[in-house]
Amino acid sequence: MLQSVIFYALAAGTIASAAAVAFSRNIVYSTFALLGAFMGVVGIYILLAADFVAMVQLLVYVGGILVLTIFAVMLTQGIGDVTISNRAVGSVPALVTVAIAGAVMLYAIAHTRWHQAALHAAAPTTYGIGNAFLGDYVLPFEVASLVLLAALIGAIVISRHEARE
Amino acid sequence: MSGAVGLDHYLVLSLIIFTLGMFTVLTRRNAIGILMGVELILNSANINYLAFAYYGGARYDGQIFAIFVIMLAAAEAVIGLAVVLAIYQNFRTIDVGATENLSG
Numbered sequence: 001m002l003q004s005v006i007f008y009a010l011a012a013g014t015i016a017s018a019a020a021v022a023f024s025r026n027i028v029y030s031t032f033a034l035l036g037a038f039m040g041v042v043g044i045y046i047l048l049a050a051d052f053v054a055m056v057q058l059l060v061y062v063g064g065i066l067v068l069t070i071f072a073v074m075l076t077q078g079i080g081d082v083t084i085s086n087r088a089v090g091s092v093p094a095l096v097t098v099a100i101a102g103a104v105m106l107y108a109i110a111h112t113r114w115h116q117a118a119l120h121a122a123a124p125t126t127y128g129i130g131n132a133f134l135g136d137y138v139l140p141f142e143v144a145s146l147v148l149l150a151a152l153i154g155a156i157v158i159s160r161h162e163a164r165e
Numbered sequence: 166m167s168g169a170v171g172l173d174h175y176l177v178l179s180l181i182i183f184t185l186g187m188f189t190v191l192t193r194r195n196a197i198g199i200l201m202g203v204e205l206i207l208n209s210a211n212i213n214y215l216a217f218a219y220y221g222g223a224r225y226d227g228q229i230f231a232i233f234v235i236m237l238a239a240a241e242a243v244i245g246l247a248v249v250l251a252i253y254q255n256f257r258t259i260d261v262g263a264t265e266n267l268s269g
Binding site (some may be wrong): 003004007014015018019021022027030034037038040044045048049050052053056057060063064065068069072073075076080091093094095096097098099101102105106109110114115116117118119120125128129132133137140144147148151152154155156158159165 | 169170172173174175176177178180181182183184185186188189191192197198200201202204205208211212215216217218219220221222224225226228229231232233235236237238239240242243244246247248249250251253259263264
């Protein structure tokens with residue numbers, strides 16, 4: 001019962017924030033609404049007994065990606081034209097496309113019998129995740145570090161000012 | 166669908182966030198706005214992973230995939246925003262309709 005109340009509160013907050021991201025005309029408002037969406041998703045993760053993933057989401061999304069996005073918004077917009085987050089012309093075709101895609105997926109959700117096992121009691125997951133990362137998933141784990149290194153170097157190379165001789 | 170919160174509830178929540186993100190991607194002309202829509206879509210995919218991991222009995226596999234998705238989202242955001250800043254330095258705008266030097 002309590003779980004239901006918490007779920008609906010978190011879901012309502014997340015959806016409201018995501019809707020603000022989608023429909024706000026001001027890009028700065030959208031950016032700060034994104035904070036609410038990410039925090040709501042953190043709560044959803046905790047409700048799904050994924051404590052480690054929730055903390056990773058908090059650190060990487062809220063602490064990293066969101067701050068980076070805010071920096072980009074502030075760097076690319078002058079003070080005067082802060083409201084120019086122009087919606088594209090074709091808002092109605094987008095709405096139709098999204099409605100069709102959503103209806104198809106809703107049909108699939110409603111008419112599929114998903115495999116469901118007995119629920120585990122919520123327990124700390126860091127031990128198992130750590131073992132899996134250094135066991136079955138050690139190759140993707142190492143490749144991931146290469147990807148992050150490449151992204152780091154690539155971002156520096158792309159965004160720096162060209163040196164003029 | 167009973168009264169208690171089940172797998173379907175999480176799937177529908179993820180579906181709503183996905184459609185909102187897709188709408189953001191389709192309607193924005195601001196490149197940073199498009200990236201924010203992509204982040205929403207990735208979050209909805211992660212909710213799906215964790216919901217199936219929780220209700221399907223596979224305890225760690227879904228969570229590990231979610232962590233990989235978060236890692237790739239971070240890399241994507243870094244590269245995407247660096248590209249946006251580079252475009253802004255060259256064009257003085259980040260309207261994706263205005264950067265058309267390569268269009269025929």
